[in-house]
Amino acid sequence: MASSSSSSLSRVVVKSSDNNLFVVNKKVASQSQLLKQCIDNMEEKGTNDVILIPLSNVTSNILTLVLEYCEKHADFADDDNNNQELKQWDHEFLKKFDYATLNSLTMAADYMVTKSLLNLCCQFIADSIKDLTVQQIRQIFDIKNDFTPQEEADIKNENAWAFR
C-alpha cells in the first residue's frame, strides 16, 4: 500500500537471498548507503512505482536484524550521534547474538554499506578478543589451527612475550 505522492518514494521492497520480501520505509532504508543509492537513482528517473531491491547476499534472518538496527537508528537520525540511549541499545543489540550470526551480520553491514553497524560489529569483536589467548580466539570464532607445529612454534618464538 505505497502512498505515491509526487515523485518521491516513501517505501521500498527489499528481497532477501532466500526470497522473502520486506517492506521498508525510506527513512529506515536510508540507513544503508546501498539501499539509499538505489532509491536516489530511482527518484532521479522520476519513478513512482514501488521499487524492489534484491539482496543476493543477505538471508532473511540477517536482513531482519539489519533492518531492526536501521529502524532504531532512523528514529534517532535527527539526534546527535552521542545519544546515550542509542549507545546503550547498540550494546544490548549485539550482545544477543552468537559469533556465527555476528559474522553474517558484519558481512551484511559491509555489503549494505551500513557504516555505523559495521563499526559497531568490529568494535564488539575487537572488545571480545581483548586479552584472550590464541586458543580462546580460535574457540569463540570456531577457527581451525592450520599452522604446522613448526610454524606455530616459530610464531610464538618471534614474540614470546605476547603469548601466555
Added chain:
Amino acid sequence: MAEEEIQPDWSEIPDDILFKIAQTLPIYSDYIRLRAVCLKWRITLPSTPLHTLPCQLPWLLLPPSSTSIKALCNNITTITNTRRTFYNILTNKLHTFHLLESTYPRRILGSSHGYLIITSETPEIFCFNPLTKSKIFLPPLSSLPGVISFKFSNVGREYMILDQSNNRTYHLDLKQMRDEFIRKIVLSSSPSNNGSTPSFAFAITTSFLTHSTELVFCTVNQNNWVSVPVSDFPAEDVIYCQSQKLFYAVNHLGNVGSFRIDENGICDVTIWETVNSIIPGDMKYLVLINEELMLLTRHLCAEADVITYCELNRTVSFEVYRFCECGSQQVWWDPVMDLGDKVVFVGESSSLALSASDFPGCKANCIYFTDDHSKCNDIGVYDLKEECVEALPCFPEDVSLPLSWESPIWISPNPR
C-alpha cells in the same frame, strides 16, 4: 528454491573487515595474538600494525644480572651475556630478549617512544627499539655544544669540555662521558618515523665541574647537537607535548620553559616564572595528563644501610601540581590531590601518564617510579590516596642488584 544455510567461516572474512577489527585493537599484544590465529589472518595482517597504536603500558627493563656484570667488569669471561629481562607489571611475568646492542660496555641512558637511548665508550649515541631491533643514530657526543675537542689518542682525557657557567675547561674520559654527561634525553616521536615531520631529541647535560646544566637538541639523522638559547635555567626534567609540538623543561624553582623547534633547527624559547613561593621536594618531573602540563615533586629521605654502611635515599612521597598560566609568562602550580584514573611512570625514561582502566591490574591514582638519582634501587609505587609507597612485586627488598650500574628503566613497547 530454499538456499542451504552456510555456516560462516571467520577465517575467511574479507580483508577490509579483518583490518577494521585489527585497527580497533589498542593493545599491541592483542594484535600479535590475532595474527597467530590462522594462516589467512597472518598473511593478511602485516607484522607492524597499519594503525598507530596508543602508548602501551611500559615494561620495566631490569638491570643486567649482577653476576654477568661482575664477570664482565673483571674481564674474566669472554662470553657476553646479551640477555635482558623486561618485567610486565600486569602479568607479573618476565620477558627475556637478546639485546646485543645494550650489553656492557654500552649504557642505557633512558627511553622514549619505545626506544632505549644508548651510549658507549665511543662518541656514538643511538636509539634502539628492543622489539623491532631498529637502531637509529643521534649526532655523536663529540658534536655536543660543550665539547671543544675529542681525541681517542688523549687516553683518559679524550673529551675537552667548556663549562659555560664559568668559562673554564676540563677533561672527561670515555666512561665519564658515557655515564655522567647527559642527564636526560627525550624524543619528540618515534625516531624511525620517516614521515613528513622530523623527530627531535632534547637533552639536559650536566657539567662535571659545577653541576650546572645546559639544554641541547638535535634533529634525528642530522650531524650536530645544537645549544638551546637559554641561560641560567638549571633544568631538572623535560617532556614533549605532541599536540602543541613543544618541548617543556622545568628548573629547580618550578620555572617552566617551552621550546618550539622548527625544521631548520631554530629553537624558539618562552619562559614562565613561577609565582609559587616555594615548591617543596627533592626532584621535579614534568608529565602530560590529558594534554595538561603537570609537575611532580619527589621527596626523598636519607637512611643508612646497615649492611653496606651506605647512605641510601628512599622515596617517601610525591606531590602533583597543575600548570596554571597567570599573568604574562607566569605560572601558578596548583596542587592536585587526586589523579583520578591516571597512573604515572617516572624515572630515567620520558615521563608517561596512562589511564589505569585501559590496563586492568594497573593501580589508578598512583605513581610508578624508578631510581634515577642515587643508584640505590629506589623503586616502587606511590599511592596518592593512601599516601604510602608500595614495593613492586618484581623487586623484593632482599634482591642483590648491583648498586653502581644501570637502574631499571620504564619502556613502552612500540612496534614502530
